[in-house]
Amino acid sequence: MKSRVPSLIFGRLLIALVTLTIVSFAVFFATTLLPGDTATILLGQAATPEAIAGLRTAMHLDQPALLRFLYWIAGLFHGDFGTSYANNVPVATLISGRLANTLKLAGLTTLVSVPLALTLGITAAMWRRTLYDRIVTVATIGIISVPEFVVATLAVLVFAVYLKWLPALSFTYQVDSFAGLLRAYAMPVVTLTFVVSAQMIRMSRAAVIETLNTPYVEMALLKGASRPRLVLRHALPNALAPIANAVALSLSYLLGGVIIVETIFNYPGIAKLMVDAVSTRDLPLIQSCAMIFCFGYLLLITTADIVAILSNPRLR
Amino acid sequence: MKTHSSTGSRASTGFIAARSGYRVNTVGLVSASVVIFWALVALFAPYIAPHSAGEMIDLDYFGPMRPGLWLGSDYLGRDMLSRLIFGARYTVGISLAAVTIACFTGVVLGMTSAVLRGPVDMVVSRLLDALNSIPSKLFGLMVVAAVGSSIPVLILTLSVIYIPGAYRFSRALAVNIDTMDFIMVARIRGEKLPYLIWSEILPNIIGPVLADLGLRFVFIVLLLSGLSFLGLGVQPPFADWGALVRENIGGLPFAAPAVIVPSLAIATLTISVNLLIDNLPQKIRDRSAS
Secondary structure: OOOHHHHHHHHHHHHHHHHHHHHHHHHHHHHHHOOOOHHHHHHHOOOHHHHHHHHHHHHOOOOHHHHHHHHHHHHOOOOOOOEEOOOOOEEEHHHHHHHHHHHHHHHHHHHHHHHHHHHHHHHHHHOOOOHHHHHHHHHHHHHHOOOOHHHHHHHHHHHHHHOOOOOOOOOOOOOOOOOHHHHHHHHHHHHHHHHHHHHHHHHHHHHHHHHHHHHHHHHHHHHHHOOHHHHHHHHHHHHHHHHHHHHHHHHHHHHHHHHHHHHHHOOOHHHHHHHHHHHHHOHEEEEEEEEHHHHHHHHHHHHHHHHHHHHHHHHO | OOOHHHHHOOOOOOOOHHHHHHHEEEEHHHHHOOOOHHHHHHHOOOHHHOOOOOOEEEOOOOOOOOOOOOOOOOOOOEEHHHHHHHHHHHHHHHHHHHHHHHHHHHHHHHHHHHHHOOHHHHHHHHHHHHHHOOOOOHHHHHHHHHOOOOOOHHHHHHHHHHHHHHHHHHHHHHHHHHHOOOHHHHHHHHOOOHHHHHHHHHHHHHHHHHHHHHHHHHHHHHHHHHHOOOOOOOOOOOOOOOHHHHHHHHHHHHHOOHHHHHHHHHHHHHHHHHHHOOOOOOHHHHOOOO
């Protein structure tokens, strides 16, 4: 029998590409349909009509929107993100350093949250209906139903105000020593870990419980397998696909999380850059940041789908 | 039949039989009363608030809780209790309006797609999927950047963001119903689309759809508070609970009640809606499954 995996993956990638096109269309037109002429805004009230006309030609503003959209997309492919309105610096320069900061934050959070969440989720499923399981379940529901900034404020209250372990703001400390690095990143990473893990714990717990309910696991139980062996050896391999899916999906919650966390802790990342760009209405910057975020989001979602396809032995 | 078997195994603790014949448990009752409490607070805000929202009555700022100023004072010395009560109007009101629009549009589109199938279903599903792949906070940020923030814009944006979710959910339910024999009979009778979706499909999916509406309400409250917290949601002089946390964030180092109380208000509302839905009588939640 011929494997269906390549064609399924190809289909997923195609859908992702189509979605990305629709999204970039939406991002571009949402931000160009603004009232007011960009050239007039840029040059101010004292500008001569000639200067405005010149700038309009230079910025391709006199051409139809569809053509400008194509210019914009072509620019993105060449790494040309346009120029920021607010301070006349190429957007690429503004973004590059900030993006690295955000990726650092996201990477650290992933390193902390994935092992933690999977351990909690799998053990909760292993000891289902015990006090431990109840505590984990209630705590995750609590964290999921609360906005990120409440988690952040409560974390600051507990760790910085009452316990005085950590500084309330990020980057108020030197990051040249390991201890300093730990202190600077601790609050944002702790907050993001809470937000991302809660979802991951719930989904991995559900995935393991679902496999534990299958007849073949009951068979293993009747055969006399111990509880850890039952879960780790028999159930887990089959729960791997939904768990990997859960990890990728939960990590997409990072995107919403960083917007709040970077603002509240004053962390110099790309989400903070975008929130600031929104308050100054700096369109090229907003467009580029939005595209980066959507791209990251689609990447994670598509990865989740592809992992699910790859780890399903029935499709091989 | 399903109801009996599932509640029979869990009937050990805290169940009381309501007169209606629905079985309700204590967690469900407690969370329902919290939700009703906040709804009443939002509804009767002008009658129960001791002061007006903008009146400065304390000489100190970030004052502690004390008689007469039950929840302390905010960063300008205003009464936190009154601001919280008026804030409930914005948080609950805007979210309720948005969730109504989102679920109404999503469910009607979902049922229509399920009944019509074919190209209509394809196009609507693809477009809404694409909309769904823009992270919700990002979408909110972009709209605010483009048209500015006002309450009608917020309501519309929040509802557009949550249409795809409501659509997917109701379409999946409606597709199941659509394969039933009585739908086939109705089609053969020559019934039109409006009759099919309103009289044949909707009554069969209304329970889960209402539960889903509750969950989506929580998402909307979370997103609205998040946007307001970033300063992009409800604009001064009005303030919802997210905006209250934002304007009083300076009190965080002294653990002022002004920043803790609105956070807790959001948490009690969203957690109790979630718990209420989790503890809804099976009869309502599983109506389509029976």
